[in-house]
Amino acid sequence: xxxxxRLDATLAALVDPTRRAILARLAKGEATINELxxxxxxxxxxxxxHIRVLEExxxxxxxxxxxxxxxxxxxxxxxxxxxxxxxxxxGMERSYERLDQLLARMPPGRKDKP
Amino acid sequence: xxxxxxxREGDTGVVITRRFAATPADVFRAHTEPxxxxxxxxxxxxxxxxxxxxxxxxxxTMRYEWRNEAGAGFHLTGEFVEVLAPHRxxxxxxxxxxxxxxxxxxxxxxxxxxxxxxxxxxxxxxxxATREAMLATGMADGMEVGYARLDRRWSK
Numbered sequence: 001x002x003x004x005x006r007l008d009a010t011l012a013a014l015v016d017p018t019r020r021a022i023l024a025r026l027a028k029g030e031a032t033i034n035e036l037x038x039x040x041x042x043x044x045x046x047x048x049x050h051i052r053v054l055e056e057x058x059x060x061x062x063x064x065x066x067x068x069x070x071x072x073x074x075x076x077x078x079x080x081x082x083x084x085x086x087x088x089x090x091g092m093e094r095s096y097e098r099l100d101q102l103l104a105r106m107p108p109g110r111k112d113k114p
Numbered sequence: 115x116x117x118x119x120x121x122r123e124g125d126t127g128v129v130i131t132r133r134f135a136a137t138p139a140d141v142f143r144a145h146t147e148p149x150x151x152x153x154x155x156x157x158x159x160x161x162x163x164x165x166x167x168x169x170x171x172x173x174x175t176m177r178y179e180w181r182n183e184a185g186a187g188f189h190l191t192g193e194f195v196e197v198l199a200p201h202r203x204x205x206x207x208x209x210x211x212x213x214x215x216x217x218x219x220x221x222x223x224x225x226x227x228x229x230x231x232x233x234x235x236x237x238x239x240x241x242x243a244t245r246e247a248m249l250a251t252g253m254a255d256g257m258e259v260g261y262a263r264l265d266r267r268w269s270k
Binding site: 008091092093094095096098099100101102103104106 | 117118130132134135136140141143144150153154155156157158159161213
């Protein structure tokens with residue numbers, strides 16, 4: 001939550017379901033653009049554009065391996081998002097649990113008019 | 115009392131519902147009185163809300179500042195549009211992380227429901243991308259990323 005420009009770029013990159021699917025695939029290991037494109041009914045240039053967005057957001061990296069340029073997840077790239085996600089995901093339900101307890105402690109007698 | 119539900123509505127909306135075992139009047143107070151908000155609206159354990167301004171009347175402003183034990187923090191600002199105690203609040207809010215997130219228009223209703231209150235919170239995000247980004251932040255739909263993280267952990 002300290003580096004918000006990075007978080008903004010992360011969120012913008014994650015808006016697209018194809019990009020989220022690409023990240024999920026890369027979580028299993030390195031893959032080339034051809035391999036990444038295979039499951040999707042969209043063109044390879046379109047996949048390349050998604051890869052570029054993910055790369056610019058710092059979420060993935062490409063390395064040179066002979067003629068191949070495989071992509072992989074950037075280690076730690078999602079850490080900042082993780083702490084923010086944790087906050088939102090757990091936060092809302094935890095807040096309402098706390099509100100349940102607070103409401104149970106509130107003195108009786110303030111009833112709504114029918 | 116009951117689990118939170120969260121669903122998409124239309125192209126840019128999100129609807130959250132939750133039931134409480136209290137009257138709409140009490141639930142309304144808990145959402146509008148700073149001294150009460152500071153006791154529950156804290157997110158995960160370990161966070162506090164040292165600043166809570168909540169001027170719940172049309173045109174009134176809100177400012178919530180959160181801090182955690184590690185000293186991290188962020189805040190939310192907003193303006194009230196409609197306030198009809200104890201049943202309806204409309205406000206516009208944004209998070210500052212510290213850059214402001216796009217404005218989120220929130221309509222919250224508290225309706226008597228048996229012995230309790232049904233809260234329905236309708237959020238109108240400015241566009242579909244913002245809505246999806248919000249949902250992608252794991253509130254409902256960021257599961258691919260969640261799975262990716264699990265996979266990553268397992269693969270270590």
